[in-house]
Amino acid sequence: MDSSPESCACEILDTVPLLMRIIRSKVRSQTTPELSVPQFRALAFLGRNEEAMLTDLAAFLGLTLPSASKLIDGLVAAGMATREPHRTDRRRVVLALTRQGRRKYEVAVKCAGDFLAKRLARLSKSERVSLYDSMKVLHELFSDTSLGDRPQ
Amino acid sequence: MDSSPESCACEILDTVPLLMRIIRSKVRSQTTPELSVPQFRALAFLGRNEEAMLTDLAAFLGLTLPSASKLIDGLVAAGMATREPHRTDRRRVVLALTRQGRRKYEVAVKCAGDFLAKRLARLSKSERVSLYDSMKVLHELFSDTSLGDRPQ
């Protein structure tokens, strides 16, 4: 069994896009047609970041400020997010999820998680231990990677 | 250390999107501004599928036929793909990569692979063995998943 860095990289390139397609499909089944993919990613970002401002969100999504602003228009109109002026710096807006927005996000993630867990139950205990460890290792190894991202 | 199916699913949901962002970023750095993401995915599909017809590609990309047709227009104009009439069934078109298109795809994948491999070299041998096995297991476990995909 080959386990060179190159072979591992190949396996990751084969497997990660497959898993991502599955996750995206399950998430979308719970959010479309209400939310676009970028809107859902915004929901996820706002769920993890308290008091985010528009510039933060735009950077995360790889969008320009005008595009992020319009995207938030949609989330606010859908009752998923709020846009408030900042208390001290009145140039900023403070973005947050509504209760409904948070719930929508949690339900979608749970749907994907349930599907994965059901499949993972087919594995042996030792396979799952190895898998769990490997995911932790990967997360640690790549969590500091900076993405030379769009927009140009 | 918890290794229930649910915990494993959580780790996958944390780690896979992170890895996917990294892979996408590296691939894009080699293909933009020439190719859009769907065009690159089309390149990958045509690289893996000989004699593909337009309907196959549209299904894989989750696009309608008109959208897939326009996307191929772009790849043909860029010299990355060819569109020929089928030999016996003259309703069909046969899609294929040009040498340049194949090369573009291989270079982009190699760039992402090199980045991953460089990082993976930091791991111990035993960590890589576990990782390699886990990727194989995941690939096997989810390779038959059908995606209830767009378009509507």
Place this chain on the structure above:
DNA sequence: TATTGTTATACTCTATAACTATA
């Protein structure tokens, strides 16, 4: 009649440019 694909048209998403307001 069903299948494969294209053309015509409209809508959504995103970017650039220009602007307002605040620090």
Place this chain on the structure above:
DNA sequence: TATAGTTATAGAGTATAACAATA
């Protein structure tokens, strides 16, 4: 002068509808 955000406008990308050609 620099920063945070919005409005106006134009360009990609995608969908639906209507069509042509072939099986």
